Amino acid sequence: MPPSRSLPRSLRRWAGLLTAAAAAGAALMAGATLAEPPADAAVPSTAAADATAGATGWVGTWATAVARPESGAALAGFTDTTFRQRLHVSVGGTQARLRLSNVYGTQPLVVGAATLALPGANPGDVDAATLRPVTFSGDASVTVPAGAEVVSDPVALRIADDNDVLVSLHVPGPTGPATYHSAAHSTGWLADGDRTATPSGSAFDRTTTSFWFLDGLDVRGATSGAVVFLGDSITDGSGSTRDANRRWPDYLADRMLQLPRPQRFGVLNAGIGGNRLLLHANSPGQGDNALARLDRDALTQTGAGTVVVFEGVNDIQQPNSQYDPERLIAAYEQIVERGHDQGMRVIGATIGPFRGWGTWTPEREAVRVAVNEWIRGSGAFDAVIDVDAVLRDPADPQRIRPEYDSGDHLHPGDAGYAAMAAAVDLSVLSPRRR
Structure with missing residues (x-):
C-alpha cells in the first residue's frame, strides 16, 4: 500500500523509499529485470511503480518557495481559471508527481483538473502525445485544505534531464487568497474555463510571471x-x-x-x-x-x-x-x-x-x-x-x-x-x- 497522504511529507518520503526498496528486493530475488516504462504507458499501480523505479525512490527535481498573498491578484484569488506553468527540471525520470500548495489559503482549494505534458512547438503549447491527466488518490479533482499541501499520484511520463514540463491546473474557485511564488522569472499562461487538456497555447489569453498553487515536482530516476x-x-x-x-x-x-x-x-x-x-x-x-x-x-x-x-x-x-x-x-x-x-x-x-x-x-x-x-x-x-x-x-x-x-x-x-x-x-x- 502507498504511504498515507495524511502523514507529513518527510514521513511519506521515507515510507515511500521503504516501499520501493521492498518491491525492488522482491523483484531481484525473483530474477526480474527492472525496466523503465515507455513514455506513453498507463500509470502503473503503486507496487508496479515502485518495482519499476527500483530502490531509487522519489527525488525532487524542481521546487519553488511559496509566500503569503497580501495584495493584488494573489490576495483576490481566482475563479474558473486555468494556469499553465513552465517548470524547468534539473534531473529527469520515468515518472513524475506534482505537489500542490494551499499553505497560505484561507479556505479549501478545489483543483478541478490537472495535467502534465512536455512542451510543444510554440510558447504555451504542449505536445499532445505527452499530455497526461494527473490524479489524486485516483480522482481527477482534489480539495486541498487551508494550510495544507497534497502530492499527486504517480504519472508515467519520461522527462529528460534539463528539460521543461508544463503543468496545467484548473481552479473552479473562487479560490480566496492564492498561495504563490511572486517572481518566477519564467512566463506562464492563464485562460478562462478548463483548458488543462488543450494542446495549443493560443487558448490562453493572459500571461503571468508568478508560480501559482505549486511548490514542487518529483521524479523517479537514478x-x-x-x-x-x-x-x-x-x-x-x-x-x-x-x-x-x-x-x-x-x-x-x-x-x-x-x-x-x-x-x-x-x-x-x-x-x-x-x-x-x-x-x-x-x-x-x-x-x-x-x-x-x-x-x-x-x-x-x-x-x-x-x-x-x-x-x-x-x-x-x-x-x-x-x-x-x-x-x-x-x-x-x-x-x-x-x-x-x-x-x-x-x-x-x-x-x-x-x-x-x-x-x-x-x-x-x-x-x-x-x-x-x-x-x-x-x-x-x-x-x-x-x-x-x-x-x-x-x-x-x-x-x-x-x-x-x-x-x-x-x-x-x-x-x-x-x-x-x-x-x-x-x-x-x-x-x-x-
Whole structure:
C-alpha cells in the first residue's frame, strides 16, 4: 500500500523509499529485470511503480518557495481559471508527481483538473502525445485544505534531464487568497474555463510571471538525492534573463549533469526575493523568514540530503536592519543544528558585496564583513561556498565586479550567476545523508 497522504511529507518520503526498496528486493530475488516504462504507458499501480523505479525512490527535481498573498491578484484569488506553468527540471525520470500548495489559503482549494505534458512547438503549447491527466488518490479533482499541501499520484511520463514540463491546473474557485511564488522569472499562461487538456497555447489569453498553487515536482530516476538552495533574490534569480534558466542554481545544475549518473542530484530552488533570516519581509511576496520556512522549504523536500544557506544581505540592508552580527550568526547556527538533526549536510555561503545599492552604508558593510568572517572560519557548516570572493571587484572589494553586476549593484547578472556556479566544488554538495 502507498504511504498515507495524511502523514507529513518527510514521513511519506521515507515510507515511500521503504516501499520501493521492498518491491525492488522482491523483484531481484525473483530474477526480474527492472525496466523503465515507455513514455506513453498507463500509470502503473503503486507496487508496479515502485518495482519499476527500483530502490531509487522519489527525488525532487524542481521546487519553488511559496509566500503569503497580501495584495493584488494573489490576495483576490481566482475563479474558473486555468494556469499553465513552465517548470524547468534539473534531473529527469520515468515518472513524475506534482505537489500542490494551499499553505497560505484561507479556505479549501478545489483543483478541478490537472495535467502534465512536455512542451510543444510554440510558447504555451504542449505536445499532445505527452499530455497526461494527473490524479489524486485516483480522482481527477482534489480539495486541498487551508494550510495544507497534497502530492499527486504517480504519472508515467519520461522527462529528460534539463528539460521543461508544463503543468496545467484548473481552479473552479473562487479560490480566496492564492498561495504563490511572486517572481518566477519564467512566463506562464492563464485562460478562462478548463483548458488543462488543450494542446495549443493560443487558448490562453493572459500571461503571468508568478508560480501559482505549486511548490514542487518529483521524479523517479537514478540520482543520489536532492540539494536545496535556501536563499533570497540572488538565489531566486533577480537580474537574470527571464525564461532563459540562468539563475545560479540553474547554471550549477548544468554542471551537475556532467557527473556520472549515480552522482547526479535534484536541484531545488527555495529562494524568495527580499527574504530574510530573522524577520518577515517588508513587501508582499517576500515570504516568511528563513527560520520560519526552513522545515517546509528545505528540511522536508523530497530526497533532500543537503541544504545550501545563502541568506543575510536583506537582514543587513533592509529597514529594521540588523547591526549585531551575533544575531545573524545565531540564526545560521539554528539552521545548522536543525539540518543536522535531520541527517542533512548544511553548506554556508558568504554574503556578496553591495556597495552602490541604495541602502549601503559603512556600518552595514561592517556587519557583512563580520558575518562572512564567521561563515568562513567558524567550522559550523559542513562546507562553505565563498560567494563574496567570486563576486567582489578586486579593485574595490565592497562592490560587485562590473562584468558580474546586473546594474543595480546588489544582484548579479547572468555572467555573475554563471561565475558563482562555476566556483562551487560539486563534491561538497553530495546529498547523501550524514
